[in-house]
Amino acid sequence: MTKKIMVVDDEKDIVDIVASFLEGEGYTVHSALGGRECIESIKEVNPELLLMDVMMPDMNGWEVLRDLKNMGVLEYIKVIMLTVVKEPKQEYADLSPYVLDYITKPFNKKDLLKRVTRLM
Amino acid sequence: MAIGTSTGGIAALHDILPEFPKTNTYAILIAMHIISPDVVNTTAKRLNELCSLKVKMAEHGMQVEPGTAYFMPCDYHAQTKEYGEVVLINLNKEPKVNFVRPSVDVLMNSVAEVFKENSIGILLTGMGMDGAQGMKAIKDAGGSTMVQDRDTSSVSQMAEAAIDLSCVDTVLPLEFIPKKTMKWVEEKTSNRAAQI
Ligand SMILES: [Mg+2]
Numbered sequence: 001m002t003k004k005i006m007v008v009d010d011e012k013d014i015v016d017i018v019a020s021f022l023e024g025e026g027y028t029v030h031s032a033l034g035g036r037e038c039i040e041s042i043k044e045v046n047p048e049l050l051l052m053d054v055m056m057p058d059m060n061g062w063e064v065l066r067d068l069k070n071m072g073v074l075e076y077i078k079v080i081m082l083t084v085v086k087e088p089k090q091e092y093a094d095l096s097p098y099v100l101d102y103i104t105k106p107f108n109k110k111d112l113l114k115r116v117t118r119l120m
Numbered sequence: 121m122a123i124g125t126s127t128g129g130i131a132a133l134h135d136i137l138p139e140f141p142k143t144n145t146y147a148i149l150i151a152m153h154i155i156s157p158d159v160v161n162t163t164a165k166r167l168n169e170l171c172s173l174k175v176k177m178a179e180h181g182m183q184v185e186p187g188t189a190y191f192m193p194c195d196y197h198a199q200t201k202e203y204g205e206v207v208l209i210n211l212n213k214e215p216k217v218n219f220v221r222p223s224v225d226v227l228m229n230s231v232a233e234v235f236k237e238n239s240i241g242i243l244l245t246g247m248g249m250d251g252a253q254g255m256k257a258i259k260d261a262g263g264s265t266m267v268q269d270r271d272t273s274s275v276s277q278m279a280e281a282a283i284d285l286s287c288v289d290t291v292l293p294l295e296f297i298p299k300k301t302m303k304w305v306e307e308k309t310s311n312r313a314a315q316i
Pocket of ligand 1: 009010011053054056063
């Protein structure tokens with residue numbers, strides 16, 4: 001059984017490139033092109049790892065994590081933020097125990113795969 | 121010595137913990153903000169295979185032994201307590217501090233109290249402000265403090281909160297942290313028999 005990763009980003013180019021990196025390593029990748037799509041499909045997809053963008057038009061990645069936390073699913077999912085924002089805001093400090101890593105765009109393939117692999 | 125970290129901490133610990141030599145002069149206590157016990161247990165097991173130090177999960181009442189690195193378990197605060205000749209790990213369910221449990225502040229405050237000038241506090245990559253007060257307690261007790269620099273951190277909020285309290289002796293890229301730490305351990309050991 002291959003490990004499932006869900007990539008959440010409003011930019012389809014980024015989703016596609018990240019998915020191709022991860023599929024090359026043998027992971028099964030599901031994508032969501034926004035926060036709501038992620039929330040709607042999370043239970044069905046049941047990913048082991050979530051790669052989450054922050055800046056998305058429908059809702060920001062931190063708010064998505066808050067909703068997933070309230071749904072009771074977040075403690076079973078590993079989360080890596082994948083964002084152009086250099087540092088998270090202090091107002092999201094309570095989500096610190098849920099976010100295992102934080103990768104800043106532009107990212108390189110080797111670093112991304114290294115950090116994902118460390119968590120799987 | 122106490123290490124505090126959260127976001128990015130698993131990768132950072134994989135990079136540095138194997139570089140620490142196994143000696144009988146110090147122990148490492150690690151508080152990492154992670155919600156999943158599975159993730160912390162797996163990390164401890166993997167690192168035990170990669171490290172010359174023994175790496176294990178801390179348990180309530182466990183004696184702190186040199187040459188060992190302990191991960192504090194999820195959802196408990198952890199403190200060191202002196203009982204006569206030995207130092208034990210005390211776990212408790214007191215309310216969260218800085219939104220988290222285990223809190224780095226709680227752990228470091230207790231390390232400062234028990235080990236005083238022999239204590240070393242290290243903050244690695246991480247979100248939030250937890251750990252800054254604990255680093256200050258270590259510094260105030262005469263101990264030594266170090267944080268991971270911004271360039272090698274996934275997130276440098278924890279380190280920067282400590283820097284803002286003016287309690288950080290040195291800021292280093294991740295790869296230089298083990299060597300500098302061991303230099304401090306040697307200095308403290310030669311000053312007097314250091315225990316942690
Ligand atoms: Mg975006």
